[in-house]
Amino acid sequence: MPLNDQSVIGLANRFTVKVTPGEHDLGSWTKAEGLDVTWDVADYRAGDSGNQRWYFPAATKYSHVRLSRAAAQGDSQKVKDWLSQTSFHHKGGMEVQIVLHDSSTKKVLDWHLKNAMPAKWSIANFEAGGSNVAIETLELVHEGFLDDDVSYGG
Numbered sequence: 001m002p003l004n005d006q007s008v009i010g011l012a013n014r015f016t017v018k019v020t021p022g023e024h025d026l027g028s029w030t031k032a033e034g035l036d037v038t039w040d041v042a043d044y045r046a047g048d049s050g051n052q053r054w055y056f057p058a059a060t061k062y063s064h065v066r067l068s069r070a071a072a073q074g075d076s077q078k079v080k081d082w083l084s085q086t087s088f089h090h091k092g093g094m095e096v097q098i099v100l101h102d103s104s105t106k107k108v109l110d111w112h113l114k115n116a117m118p119a120k121w122s123i124a125n126f127e128a129g130g131s132n133v134a135i136e137t138l139e140l141v142h143e144g145f146l147d148d149d150v151s152y153g154g
Helices: 074-085
Strands: 015-020 026-030 031-033 037-044 054-063 064-070 095-102 105-115 116-124 136-142
Touching: 026 064, 026 074, 074 116, 074 136
Parallel strands: none
Antiparallel strands: 015 026, 015 095, 031 064, 037 054, 064 136, 095 105, 116 136
């Protein structure tokens, strides 16, 4: 699709993360990995129809989302506080919203990770002889971001 003057383009280095309920603003991050979905594919082949097959979407699978950034005084403390509150007191229904922005911080696209919870947090190793930036990583597990919930019955 060609771009024009009205095209709003999301920049891979401009996204923010919030948790609801509670409105925990986890700030900006430099890297997000695992924001994807795959489908199992079920196929059916009737015994009397030769090689004809029918394909159907089966279960959806969502990867864990990994967020990374340089550890910083304000935002890293917010993450630590949120982790302290949810460590053993996770309540269902928590949603993590990831918002992709354009160059003027206008929202381009967002994802709402349903029933999300922290799976892992880590910070890079400290080394007195090095000059690296300390990178923190937050890994989230979730039940998906598509509106594909299936309900059977009335």
